[in-house]
Amino acid sequence: MSKPHCEEVRPHMVALSATLVQAGAIRSTEWAQAFANVYRHVLVRTWFQQETNDRGIAVWRMHSGAITPEDLATVYSDQTLVTALDPDTAKRVDDTAWTGIPTSSSTLPSLMAGMLEDLAVEDYHRVLEIGTGTGYNSALLSARLGDDLVHSVDIDPALVNTAQERLKFIGYTPHLAVGDGTLGYPTGGTFDRIIATCSVPAIPAAWIEQSKPGTVIVSDIALGIEGGIARLEVDETGHAAGRFTATSGRFMAARTDARTYPARQRPPLLPETTTRPTAVTAADIREHYPFRLLLAFHLPEAELVYHRDAAGTLSLQIQGPDGSWGRTPLAGDDTGLVTCGGDPALWGQVENAWRWWNTAGRPAHDRFAYTRETDGSAYVRYIPDGTRWNLPARG
Numbered sequence: 001m002s003k004p005h006c007e008e009v010r011p012h013m014v015a016l017s018a019t020l021v022q023a024g025a026i027r028s029t030e031w032a033q034a035f036a037n038v039y040r041h042v043l044v045r046t047w048f049q050q051e052t053n054d055r056g057i058a059v060w061r062m063h064s065g066a067i068t069p070e071d072l073a074t075v076y077s078d079q080t081l082v083t084a085l086d087p088d089t090a091k092r093v094d095d096t097a098w099t100g101i102p103t104s105s106s107t108l109p110s111l112m113a114g115m116l117e118d119l120a121v122e123d124y125h126r127v128l129e130i131g132t133g134t135g136y137n138s139a140l141l142s143a144r145l146g147d148d149l150v151h152s153v154d155i156d157p158a159l160v161n162t163a164q165e166r167l168k169f170i171g172y173t174p175h176l177a178v179g180d181g182t183l184g185y186p187t188g189g190t191f192d193r194i195i196a197t198c199s200v201p202a203i204p205a206a207w208i209e210q211s212k213p214g215t216v217i218v219s220d221i222a223l224g225i226e227g228g229i230a231r232l233e234v235d236e237t238g239h240a241a242g243r244f245t246a247t248s249g250r251f252m253a254a255r256t257d258a259r260t261y262p263a264r265q266r267p268p269l270l271p272e273t274t275t276r277p278t279a280v281t282a283a284d285i286r287e288h289y290p291f292r293l294l295l296a297f298h299l300p301e302a303e304l305v306y307h308r309d310a311a312g313t314l315s316l317q318i319q320g321p322d323g324s325w326g327r328t329p330l331a332g333d334d335t336g337l338v339t340c341g342g343d344p345a346l347w348g349q350v351e352n353a354w355r356w357w358n359t360a361g362r363p364a365h366d367r368f369a370y371t372r373e374t375d376g377s378a379y380v381r382y383i384p385d386g387t388r389w390n391l392p393a394r395g
């Protein structure tokens with residue numbers, strides 16, 4: 001492993017920190033200093049960038065080896081860098097390119113900074129991170145709090161080993177463990193702050209058990225259609241509540257298998273029933289993140305997928321757990337139409353949500369709050385008037 005090249009790298013680190021301050025993602029001198037002092041290029045030595053190859057296929061192109069000035073500029077820019085692909089789906093297309101599903105990445109620095117600020121750590125806080133990945137976030141936490149207070153768990157042992165080695169090389173020794181982070185930190189204990197850098201469909205019971213009164217949890221809560229970063233505070237009864245944060249971004253889902261994402265079981269789609277004009281188009285759904293999040297509250301068991309028909313028309317499709325679906329094209333003459341299969345009421349609900357959101361004045365995502373009750377049930381509330389959406393219980 002090559003030495004950090006302090007002289008050469010320092011200006012990049014300082015520039016990244018300054019960019020994040022300027023963007024409003026870093027709001028304190030403590031985090032500005034941490035970002036200006038942690039070597040991301042040692043922790044992220046190989047990454048995959050998406051490109052379309054000469055055969056028109058979207059591939060992940062690997063960048064690795066000697067650190068060039070160009071590579072340094074990339075590593076110290078505000079970019080997510082994918083660092084691992086699911087070995088079960090990754091297919092090699094040429095010497096340095098693969099197709100496949102990412103299973104680890106070094107998160108977008110501005111998203112990381114926003115979440116770390118939302119975490120509001122104090123000097124004495126014991127912190128748990130779910131999703132060690134490259135170790136960059138653990139290094140930032142260690143730089144801010146000291147190694148002893150920082151704990152991080154990842155389901156992939158290879159990632160934890162590599163992160164541990166590289167962290168040590170740049171002078172950090174946080175507590176790292178291998179395990180399913182939805183079960184908490186494997187050796188137990190309680191934490192003042194919990195930050196998840198993989199998404200969960202609901203806040204796991206173990207995180208509440210490893211909390212204290214006043215513990216803050218910052219996590220991406222992923223419902224089928226969309227998800228958002230929530231900042232919750234746990235009280236003395238184990239009740240957790242708080243709002244979706246203004247920091248927006250999404251994370252790869254927590255998985256139960258170290259190497260791969262097991263294929264999702266979906267019901268077969270029901271036969272086509274009707275085509276009619278729609279009050280909400282694919283563009284409306286694509287362009288408005290807060291609306292997609294609201295739609296996820298309305299239809300928490302539904303999913304949003306893209307569908308290409310035999311004629312090559314690409315549509316946005318909402319599909320329910322019973323196999324009902326509604327799809328509307330992204331382009332062309334029929335963007336004002338929806339075609340439904342199974343129960344047409346599914347698309348009626350999409351239109352109801354659109355009307356609700358417009359009548360409420362198109363509220364942003366941080367106008368909504370999430371609550372996890374002590375029995376594990378959860379609901380979302382629209383803060384101004386208390387309108388409530390119950391979410392399904394998750395195991």
Ligand SMILES: C[S@@+](CC[C@H](N)C(=O)[O-])C[C@H]1O[C@@H](n2cnc3c(N)ncnc32)[C@H](O)[C@@H]1O
Binds near residue numbers: 137159197
């Ligand atoms: C976006 S990456 C984390 C980035 C990391 N914090 C960093 O600074 O590089 C998400 C990570 O979550 C991990 N992960 C997925 N499911 C998990 C689980 N159930 N428990 C713990 N980690 C998990 C993945 O292996 C992956 O490394």
